[in-house]
Amino acid sequence: MNLSSATDRRSRSTTEPAWVRLTLTALALGYLAVFLLTPLVSVFYEALTKGFELYLAALVEPEAVEAVKLTLLTTVIAVPLNLVFGVAAAWAIAKFEFPGKQVLITLIDLPFSVSPVVAGLIYVLLFGAQGWLGPWLAAHDVKIIFAVPGIVLATVFVTFPFVARELIPLMQAQGTDEEQAARVLGASGWQTFWRVTLPNVKWGLLYGVILCTARAMGEFGAVSVVSGHIRGETNTIPLHVEILYNEYNFVGAFACASLLALTALLTLGLKSLVEWRASRPAAGRGHTELLARAAAEAKSPAQGKDKDDKGAPGHVLAETY
Amino acid sequence: MSIEIRNLRKTFGEFDVLKDLSLTVESGELLALLGPSGCGKTTLLRIIAGLETADAGQVLFHGEDATQRPVSERQVGFVFQHYALFRHMSVFDNVAFGLSVRPRASRPAKADIRERVMRLLKLVQLDWLADAYPDQLSGGQRQRIALARSLAVEPRVLLLDEPFGALDAKVRKDLRRWLRQLHDDIHLTSVFVTHDQEEALEVSDRVVVMNRGVIEQVGRPEEIYEHPASPFVTQFLGDVNLFHGRVGANHVEIGDYAHPLDGQAPAGKGEASVYIRPHDLEISREAGQALATGTIEHIHSVGPIVRVELRRQGSGELIDAALTRDDYQQLRLALGDTVYVRPRKLAVFLDEGANI
Numbered sequence: 001m002n003l004s005s006a007t008d009r010r011s012r013s014t015t016e017p018a019w020v021r022l023t024l025t026a027l028a029l030g031y032l033a034v035f036l037l038t039p040l041v042s043v044f045y046e047a048l049t050k051g052f053e054l055y056l057a058a059l060v061e062p063e064a065v066e067a068v069k070l071t072l073l074t075t076v077i078a079v080p081l082n083l084v085f086g087v088a089a090a091w092a093i094a095k096f097e098f099p100g101k102q103v104l105i106t107l108i109d110l111p112f113s114v115s116p117v118v119a120g121l122i123y124v125l126l127f128g129a130q131g132w133l134g135p136w137l138a139a140h141d142v143k144i145i146f147a148v149p150g151i152v153l154a155t156v157f158v159t160f161p162f163v164a165r166e167l168i169p170l171m172q173a174q175g176t177d178e179e180q181a182a183r184v185l186g187a188s189g190w191q192t193f194w195r196v197t198l199p200n201v202k203w204g205l206l207y208g209v210i211l212c213t214a215r216a217m218g219e220f221g222a223v224s225v226v227s228g229h230i231r232g233e234t235n236t237i238p239l240h241v242e243i244l245y246n247e248y249n250f251v252g253a254f255a256c257a258s259l260l261a262l263t264a265l266l267t268l269g270l271k272s273l274v275e276w277r278a279s280r281p282a283a284g285r286g287h288t289e290l291l292a293r294a295a296a297e298a299k300s301p302a303q304g305k306d307k308d309d310k311g312a313p314g315h316v317l318a319e320t321y
Numbered sequence: 322m323s324i325e326i327r328n329l330r331k332t333f334g335e336f337d338v339l340k341d342l343s344l345t346v347e348s349g350e351l352l353a354l355l356g357p358s359g360c361g362k363t364t365l366l367r368i369i370a371g372l373e374t375a376d377a378g379q380v381l382f383h384g385e386d387a388t389q390r391p392v393s394e395r396q397v398g399f400v401f402q403h404y405a406l407f408r409h410m411s412v413f414d415n416v417a418f419g420l421s422v423r424p425r426a427s428r429p430a431k432a433d434i435r436e437r438v439m440r441l442l443k444l445v446q447l448d449w450l451a452d453a454y455p456d457q458l459s460g461g462q463r464q465r466i467a468l469a470r471s472l473a474v475e476p477r478v479l480l481l482d483e484p485f486g487a488l489d490a491k492v493r494k495d496l497r498r499w500l501r502q503l504h505d506d507i508h509l510t511s512v513f514v515t516h517d518q519e520e521a522l523e524v525s526d527r528v529v530v531m532n533r534g535v536i537e538q539v540g541r542p543e544e545i546y547e548h549p550a551s552p553f554v555t556q557f558l559g560d561v562n563l564f565h566g567r568v569g570a571n572h573v574e575i576g577d578y579a580h581p582l583d584g585q586a587p588a589g590k591g592e593a594s595v596y597i598r599p600h601d602l603e604i605s606r607e608a609g610q611a612l613a614t615g616t617i618e619h620i621h622s623v624g625p626i627v628r629v630e631l632r633r634q635g636s637g638e639l640i641d642a643a644l645t646r647d648d649y650q651q652l653r654l655a656l657g658d659t660v661y662v663r664p665r666k667l668a669v670f671l672d673e674g675a676n677i
Contacts, residue, residue: 177405180372183392184399185419185474195422199409 043261047254058255066232067240067256070148074223074236075216078155082212086163087205091197093164094171095179108164111157119157120225123150146228151236154222159215166208170201203278207271214267218260322383322477322510323348324369329378331364331534338364339375340534348383349508351501353521356531357557362514363482365531369512370480371395382477398471398509400481404463406455412466413451416441419474441469444503461492468500472507481513485520497524518558522546530554552670555596562602562640564595564612566669573669578612580664592672599643601666604629604652611661615640617654622646629654631662 015021047055058064089108093101111119125131127144137144144150178200182192198205220238227234229243237256244253324346331339338361346352354362367373369380371392379388387395407415414421416438420429429437442448445465455463464484471479484500485493501524504511515521521528522542530537530545530553538550549555566575568590573580575595608614615631618639622628627649631640642662644652654660 177401177403178407180392181399181401181405181407181470182418182422184370184372184395184397185422185470186393186396187418187422188393191422195418196407200407202409 043257047258050251054251055255058252063232067235067237071236074152074155077152078216079213082163089164090167095176108161111160116158116221120154120222123226150226151223154226155216158219158222159212162212163208166204170204207274210270325381327379330376337534350526351504351511353525353528354514355521355528360531361534362531366480366514370397370399396477398476398479400467400471402483404467408455412453416470416473445469460488479509479511555668560599561596566595568593594670596668597664599641602642602662604660612663617658
């Protein structure tokens with residue numbers, strides 16, 4: 001095979017003229033720059049505009065530290081909860097038939113379709129002082145609204161679909177053949193789940209968890225309704241940013257915002273890494289060995305006769321590089 | 322180990338998949354479940370494995386009722402149509418899976434597992450692929466790994482669902498022969514499902530022909546091919562010409578032609594359907610005592626058998642005949658020739674209600 005023809009996929013018959021290509025590319029890049037890149041850069045620019053010391057001071061200020069702590073606490077509670085329930089829901093939906101399945105799928109999507117503010121209001125209506133359970137909670141000295149439990153609840157609600165939504169199509173596409181094979185081979189239900197179902201979706205699961213974490217940290221609307229904005233107590237980072245901004249403390253606001261932006265960048269990096277790992281087939285030990293064997297097999301037709309294209313040396317080569 | 326199936330019934334919604342089906346699989350035999358898609362053969366196999374539950378009826382393993390036994394305790398080996406290899410595990414781990422999930426008390430030591438897995442991989446001639454992953458294997462290799470995996474748990478019964486269905490023709494033939502060989506070596510009671518009559522007839526000790534949830538015929542391959550028990554079996558096992566005739570005292574009449582029925586005459590008399598395979602039709606240029614007269618419309622002369630299509634005079638229907646290359650050359654057949662056909666062998670079935 002000619003190497004240059006293999007690497008250069010463009011051909012005159014399937015390509016637009018140069019000016020069309022350049023215009024479209026410039027438009028796309030321009031759009032990205034204006035709507036995505038500029039805001040990101042401006043966050044860091046504004047945060048650092050009065051110097052690095054002020055930036056750092058804004059971050060170690062006690063209320064900011066409390067906000068970071070609360071955000072982390074919320075995330076640490078909400079993500080594992082949604083991980084467990086998301087996996088359970090996806091497993092039930094993808095691998096079993098039961099009445100009410102469609103209703104369950106719709107319920108899982110509810111947090112996506114409902115405005116986060118409404119989600120927050122639901123909890124106020126339920127647990128607030130004037131809410132249905134308010135008097136009972138007050139009598140037993142349990143505080144949910146305008147306190148940490150409310151913030152966690154609202155976050156769990158808003159981030160619920162991420163893991164389940166990521167896993168359902170993946171699990172459905174994989175079918176139940178492998179689980180059945182495991183059962184026939186004598187594996188128990190738990191063994192089948194831990195050793196077959198879960199490893200098959202691990203990259204999708206990680207991807208869901210990353211998205212879920214990012215949203216849990218950045219959630220504003222629902223949390224804003226239930227938090228009560230008590231400084232140093234019920235402010236998460238997004239809420240803290242808003243307060244600082246409203247007080248014209250731009251360096252503080254953007255410094256905290258830069259934390260969220262950094263989280264976002266980190267998330268994107270992790271997400272790309274996960275996607276890259278997931279797209280590689282059966283992660284690799286013994287590839288070089290295989291390569292040698294495949295080559296040997298290709299030479300001996302007696303053994304290689306039932307190999308199709310997929311198993312041919314070219315395939316292994318493509319993977320090794 | 323023998324398998325006995327008693328009065329099995331299964332419905333999916335309105336649809337009767339299995340209708341009161343009974344069958345015995347002898348110990349050590351290789352049995353084929355043959356039938357068109359939707360005849361219930363795969364459902365039957367899955368019920369034997371315990372992957373599906375019957376609405377009524379029993380499955381007995383070696384005389385022991387296993388109907389209520391969960392799939393993981395039935396000790397069956399099941400090879401899935403699309404192999405269902407664990408995609409995130411190496412070939413070695415796939416084959417070792419059944420042993421490694423055993424409870425600690427009955428689980429072999431690591432070294433024993435390793436030894437047994439390698440022995441099985443050698444048996445399927447793929448020990449050099451132990452570290453490969455399923456997506457690096459060809460279809461035929463996956464199939465053999467799936468087989469090795471199911472044998473690793475030392476099953477008492479081996480069940481295979483369309484084992485060669487997803488492979489190309491050449492590989493299928495090799496693997497077929499290889500499976501027969503393997504069965505002769507290990508003598509494990511085996512049942513496989515197929516819709517390919519050639520496969521069923523070539524590989525198995527006995528064939529069960531199924532149609533619409535009932536068994537049409539059970540027998541050795543040559544028995545079934547030589548003496549099909551119903552029009553369905555006759556038609557399903559290969560190309561066939563259909564004629565209408567009348568059954569008399571000792572013969573069957575098709576138009577003016579009479580064919581003696583010795584020994585295998587159907588009970589009763591009356592209107593009947595007569596089936597003749599293309600290679601059971603003799604073509605000649607002499608008119609005397611012929612079943613039909615026809616003009617040659619097509620000649621397919623590729624391969625050892627020459628197939629000739631005739632347009633029957635009078636009725637205008639097509640007749641398929643097959644003859645050896647020698648006969649073909651002797652007769653010097655050419656398109657447009659008028660020739661005479663007579664059957665060497667035929668299968669007669671009285672039409673429904675005709676023998677009352």
